[in-house]
Amino acid sequence: MRELGISQVEDDPGLLCPVDGFAYPFDAALAVDTMNQLREAVRRIRQVxxxxxxxxxxxxQIGIARRAAIVFPAGSDEAITLVNPRIVDRSPTMDVPRFExxxxxxxxxxxxxxxxAITVEHQREDGTVELTTFGGSVGRLVAHxxxxxxxxxxxxxxxPGEGLISVEDYRGTGVGWQY
Structure with a gap:
């Protein structure tokens, strides 16, 4: 992933710091540019x-310290774009532990x-504020x-007591989350 332009935790302590949002309307062009860079990075990753x-x-993850993310649900080429997202509500019911x-x-x-499920306040690239509830596997991706x-x-x-396992030991590769 490093070769595809994705920052790695061991090399980039910035991944462990909260980042600033975009101030509309002043940062509108920067938000659009950031989302375009995210789309281009995803295109490169999906090729391999x-x-x-x-x-x-x-x-x-691509070296831009701003509140923007993009999510592609399983089996979809349609992106969920998140500018200045913040979780404003969480369902009281927790999912079972699943591998991420x-x-x-x-x-x-x-x-x-x-x-x-989570409810997220976020903006479109044009600055329009939205409130969206995401559940199941999409909610998991958005929360991540x-x-x-x-x-x-x-x-x-x-x-507690759980650790990370190597991808070689992970046997769920290729199997989608079932909800």
């Missing part, structure tokens, strides 16, 4: 790897519990990317 569970990418991976430390997986914007890695959410 498929993602059966969907995929997401946050701006800090990350482009910024690609060779390991870890089991993480997440809410079954918003965590990146807050300087949090999925490994921070591992259950």
């Amino acid at each position: 790897h498929t993602f059966s569970k969907g995929m997401g990418l946050a701006a800090p 991976g990350c482009l910024s430390f690609f060779d390991v997986r870890g089991r993480v519990r997440r809410p079954l 990317e918003i965590d990146h914007l807050d300087g949090i890695l999925y490994s921070h959410w591992l259950e």
